[in-house]
Amino acid sequence: MADKYDLTPQSVFTDLKAGKIVLVDVREPAEFANQRIHGALLHPLSTFEPKAIPADGSRRIVFQCGSGKRSRMALNTFMKETGADAAHLAGGIAAWTSAGQPCIRLDPSTGAIV
DSSP, rough: SSSTTTEOOOHHHHHHHTTTTEEESSOHHHHHEEOOTTTTTEOOOGOOOOSSSSOOOEEEEEEEEEHHHHHHHHHHHHHHHHHHHHHHHTTHHHHHHTOOOOEEBBTTTTTOBO
């Protein structure tokens, strides 16, 4: 981990299940539709508005993307514009799946969860 804002898949999984964080996926809608972490909210970086993120202080905001690059960009912008504490999933959904954490995947031809 590079710094205190880089979270591991295991810590994000644990905190998400415990209701301690709000997980915000900053990928594009097509990426989100194909594969996502259950419970994540979609807020694409392409239309990112930090003050629209529900940050009331009761739960830490954690950003995630495919590899960690876009989520780090969102994190930096969010903290600069809101002053709120936040973090991101280091390595993104790629690290999440490599760590064996569960994802929702859809069959693009039927829309069924696979």
